Amino acid sequence: MNLPKVVADLVQAQDNFDSIAYANCFAEAAVVFDEGKTHNGRKEIENWIEKANKEYQSTMKPLEYSETDQTLKAEIAGNFPGSPLILTYHYEFKDGLIQSLKITG
Template sequence: MNLPEVIKNLIKAQNAHNPEDYAACFAETAVVHDEGKTHRGKVEIRQWNQHSNQEYQTSLKPQDYDQTKRGDLLTAEVSGDFPGSPAILKFHLTLDNNLISSLKITG
């Protein structure tokens, strides 16, 4: 599977439970939508990831990656301390200048 470098870095940071490296994958004005909440900017994204790591200890295992005109789509097996683990989730991404500007996580 041919993943962009920033997506490789995102997965590596998540699997290491490193919120600083995770947030570094995003543009300053990036937006993340997950579990009905919106997180704007690197500071909020780092805080969201840190909280998520503490609560769920999730790790990502990429299953598929598609680049389309509407954006990129990473399908990953997500495992951790949550009901229904592992789960297959979709990461809808917009990349700009080798950084993530938008991420929406869906089931």
């Protein structure tokens, strides 16, 4: 599967539970929408993923990427009810970084 470099880096950071590398995939003023919450800015994104990594220890297995729709379907497995789940990551990019990410079930 041919993923944009920043998405491949994000998957690798997630699988390594590296919240700093994960946050560095985002623009400074990026926004993440997940589980009904909004996380604004790289530092808040880093704090959100750090907490999620400790709680869920989730890994990502990319299943399908649409360059046209800028979406990634991935199997997420970890310490949470219903694991594994298929989630869709909706991206907006700017200057090679993620500007916006919305995660849906």
